[in-house]
Amino acid sequence: MNIQNLNCLIDLHLHLDGSLPLHTVKELAEQQGITLQMTDGELKKKLSVPAGCRDLNEYLTKFEFPLTLMQTPEALEKCMHDLLTELEGQGVQYCEVRFAPQLHTQKGMSQNEVIEAVKAGLYSVAGVKPESIHAGIILCCMRGSDNGQQNKITVEEAARHLGSGVCAVDLAGAEALYPTEQYADLFAYAKQLRIPVTIHAGEAAGTESIRAAVAMGAARIGHGIRAAYDAETMELLKEHHITLELCPTSNLNTKVVDFIGQYPIRQLMDAGVAVTINTDNMTVSDTCIQHEYQLLADTFAFGDTQIKEFLYHAAEASFTTEDIKQLLKARITYTF
Ligand SMILES: [Zn+2]
Known part of the structure; x- marks a missing residue:
């Protein structure tokens, strides 16, 4: 099977701010009066991690520049439109795009306005034609020390928009600095509001983070790759029917493994853990x-x-309707 020819691909874990097409960044900069004064190669270097990236904390610095461009409704709508258009061209039949609304309020937008703008971008591509890409939005809460109120608003906005564009909430950010269990109350609230949950865990921290995410009601784990080094954690994932969103290149960038041959995907598969393959950040990685x-x-x-x-x-494991799941599976079966 030639992967380039597949038209049934699915990406459940990609961040909007880390996946902007190069042309989108250039156009947004121009529209916002920012002179880049650099070649495409130099711009790419500015947006992507170097081969010698040290860890997740260094990786996260690559989001700073794109975020400055993503502070108006027009810009956000364009980002989502351009990304979905690109994914559709790559044979993606379904994707869930995530972002943290609280990171887009620097110029005065409310979290609700941020979400509405991204939804406008989504509906300009997804489902427009019978063969169009299907897509959902995951709203990220952020690890941090002084943003509890903003995270609470994110969960409430997710409840409000659930089923109309938004499909779940997530926890993102510096895992090694802010342990997962600190967010137990926040995700208890999400559970109370019946919002599906995925949590970044087992990327920059170990299995205790994955266990905390499971205890907090995550149906999926972002990365979770470190579970492969612990039989009990793999058993726990299986028991709770939790799917891992693996992102191999991103894990190479953040030094979870030193080279791809070390990537413990076979251990997870052999143990019967459900794994999926995703990009995380198309541009940063x-x-x-x-x-x-x-x-x-x-x-x-x-x-x-x-x-x-x-x-x-x-x-x-997609956070979508039963009808769309059947459609996705039908196309996979037809392709293979
Ligand atoms: Zn991620």
Whole structure:
């Protein structure tokens, strides 16, 4: 199977601010009167991590510049429109795009206005034609010390927009600095409001973070790769039917593993944990979903059987309606 020809791909874990197409960044800068004065190569360097990136904390600095451009409704609508258009061209049939509304309020937008703007971008591409990409929005709460009120608003906005564009909430940010269990009350509130939950865990911290996320009601775990080093944690994930959103290149960037051959995906699969393949940040990590699949296929000799299995897990774990899940699965079955 040639991955470049697949039109049934699914990406459940990608961040809007880390995945802006280069042309979008250039156009937004121009519209906002910012002179970049750099070649495309230099701009790419500014937006992507270097080969020698040290850890997640250094990785997160690459979001600073794109975020400055994403502070108006017009800019946000364009970002979502351009990203979904690009994904559709890459054979993605379904994706869930995530962002933290509280990071887009620097020029006075409310979190609700931020969400409305991204939704406008979503509805300008998703579902426009019968063969169009399907998409959902995941709202990220942020790890931090003084943003409790903003996180609470994010959860409340997720409840308000749930089922109309928004499909879940997440917890993102510096995992090693702000432990997952500090957010137990916030996610108890999300549970009370019946919002599906995914949490970044087991990326920059260990299995205790994954266990905390499970205890807090996460249906999926962002990354969770460190579970592979602990049989009990893998058992826990299986018991709770939790799907992992693996992002291999991103994990290479943040030094979870030193080289791709070390990536413990086989251990997870052998233990029966449901795993999916995702990009995390297409621009920051300079990747795309096709590349992620190709990388794993080349490294671990995965063929149609494994690729189909990853896609099935993704369809099954997607935060969408039963009708769309059936559509996604039908296209996967037809393709393979
Ligand atoms: Zn992520």
